[in-house]
Amino acid sequence: MSSAFEVLDCPVPASVQDLGRPGFRRFGVPTSGALDAVSLRLANALVGNPQGAAALEMRLIGPRLRALVPLRVALAQAEGVIDTAEGGRKALPPWQSAMLAAGDVLKIGKVTVGAGYLAVAGGFAVPPVLGSRSTYARAGFGQLLQKDMCLPVGQAELSGPERAVLPAPTFAAGPLRVIPGPQRERFTDAAWETFLCAGFTVTPQADRMGLRLSGPKLDHVAGADIVSDAVTPGAIQVPGDGRPIVLLADGQTVGGYAKIATVISADLPRLGRLLPGDAIRFAAVTVDEALAALRAQEEWLAATIAAIRPLAMGEPDLAALYETNLVDGVIHAE
Amino acid sequence: MRLRELGDAALTLELGDSIDRAVHAQVMAAYEALANESLPGVTDLVPTYRSLTVHFDPLIIDRQALIERLTAATTTPSKSVMAGRHVEIPVRFGGESGPDLAEVAKATGRSAEDIVDTLCSLEFTVYLIGFLPGFPYLGDLPDWLRLPRRATPRTAVPPGSVAIAGQQAAVYPWESPGGWHLVGRTEVRMFDAANAERPALLAPGDTVMFVRV
Numbered sequence: 001m002s003s004a005f006e007v008l009d010c011p012v013p014a015s016v017q018d019l020g021r022p023g024f025r026r027f028g029v030p031t032s033g034a035l036d037a038v039s040l041r042l043a044n045a046l047v048g049n050p051q052g053a054a055a056l057e058m059r060l061i062g063p064r065l066r067a068l069v070p071l072r073v074a075l076a077q078a079e080g081v082i083d084t085a086e087g088g089r090k091a092l093p094p095w096q097s098a099m100l101a102a103g104d105v106l107k108i109g110k111v112t113v114g115a116g117y118l119a120v121a122g123g124f125a126v127p128p129v130l131g132s133r134s135t136y137a138r139a140g141f142g143q144l145l146q147k148d149m150c151l152p153v154g155q156a157e158l159s160g161p162e163r164a165v166l167p168a169p170t171f172a173a174g175p176l177r178v179i180p181g182p183q184r185e186r187f188t189d190a191a192w193e194t195f196l197c198a199g200f201t202v203t204p205q206a207d208r209m210g211l212r213l214s215g216p217k218l219d220h221v222a223g224a225d226i227v228s229d230a231v232t233p234g235a236i237q238v239p240g241d242g243r244p245i246v247l248l249a250d251g252q253t254v255g256g257y258a259k260i261a262t263v264i265s266a267d268l269p270r271l272g273r274l275l276p277g278d279a280i281r282f283a284a285v286t287v288d289e290a291l292a293a294l295r296a297q298e299e300w301l302a303a304t305i306a307a308i309r310p311l312a313m314g315e316p317d318l319a320a321l322y323e324t325n326l327v328d329g330v331i332h333a334e
Numbered sequence: 335m336r337l338r339e340l341g342d343a344a345l346t347l348e349l350g351d352s353i354d355r356a357v358h359a360q361v362m363a364a365y366e367a368l369a370n371e372s373l374p375g376v377t378d379l380v381p382t383y384r385s386l387t388v389h390f391d392p393l394i395i396d397r398q399a400l401i402e403r404l405t406a407a408t409t410t411p412s413k414s415v416m417a418g419r420h421v422e423i424p425v426r427f428g429g430e431s432g433p434d435l436a437e438v439a440k441a442t443g444r445s446a447e448d449i450v451d452t453l454c455s456l457e458f459t460v461y462l463i464g465f466l467p468g469f470p471y472l473g474d475l476p477d478w479l480r481l482p483r484r485a486t487p488r489t490a491v492p493p494g495s496v497a498i499a500g501q502q503a504a505v506y507p508w509e510s511p512g513g514w515h516l517v518g519r520t521e522v523r524m525f526d527a528a529n530a531e532r533p534a535l536l537a538p539g540d541t542v543m544f545v546r547v
Binding site for chain 1: 338339340341342343344346348351352353377378379380381382383384385387389392393397462463464465466467468469471507508510525527530532533534537538
């Protein structure tokens, strides 16, 4: 478990995340964990890890990392370029694994959605805090990535071919599905109609704690404040200004604003993919429909992982070449 | 009693609408009844002022069975009611440790001494932990000591700060932004992540007294 990656550059804070830290909410500890657990699980599967291994979650632009030892990596929702120690350069498209030799530099470019993931065989072996390697910076659980930091990686078997999800996975679009919230009756019927019929836009106030939305104002019946009670990722609280806030993985465990709705578990990864400026809509479903959607997602994920196939030695990765916008400069760098 | 859906993976049992020790005692009784059972698939039980939220994995636990169990927990008294712990927290009041004590005295028309005496004479109940890991909401302050939050929150409240706002007192476990009035500071560690059994010094249902040092 020695140092395996050296951070050469990290323009936007990135953090190690796994599937989170449940079990401590009564002590005020949020679950944290990957904003898009589906992408994290796929990236881990590509490098032969357990699905919940710790990976690097990146936003907007990824870091530049130097491999200190041979490593197998895979990207989800992001693209990279490998500058090899020998002076070569090759693209690392998403959804397929690749080997890094000691001295190779991996530059991760634009993260195409709200969160991208870098998985490494063996997982990022930062010390677990309360049973999870997920970073929660507000309480000093782990550390955000910084230039010159070194990241440890666990033991892994690196033999065998590279593997890929081909074709690249596509994710469901359409309205985000919600269950009426625990304080639905604290909103006027007109506000509920508006919530379901109008569109909202993700504002720049978007981080791992939550997303502030802009759109039509949602009116309360008797004020926005409630006696604080428990919240959860996906809960949509509406403060006095009538603008909804969707809570995410690092959101507080309790809150004092009325909650109009809760995004269903199956759609939480979709919240993690949102970027400021994205337009969203909501649609109400029943708890049974939410459960069916979650089961369907688990089945899809199991089937997708089962269909991960080896890339034959030297096989040109045409699908990825056609489907991926290669990071600046790579196309001309043959 | 009302059962509320907090999405497809959590249920909130509401036992009242206000901040009230009797309601909170009911919440803690329901919490203890369920905590003693360790139901598979239940990941978290979160007691608050007036409600108990059960977070669970909907792929593991049968929702209907959970609802029945929750309902039973509020009607059947817990077999072994675990009394909360009593914790004394040594506090240095005023001066650099409590930069707002003088303002609180001015706003309430009492002396700083009166305020410290009052804070050290109350047995606080830990209603809930939230806002930050280990941040306790302690109640209740007497009516005359209830002040609105500061008009301009501080961007960085030092860790260990003992603070008041409204009917509550709290101790900041971490440096954080905050709008409460800072009256003192403790060196007691409010959160220790190495203690997985009980990482926060305080848990809902505990009682707390401040001791002047």
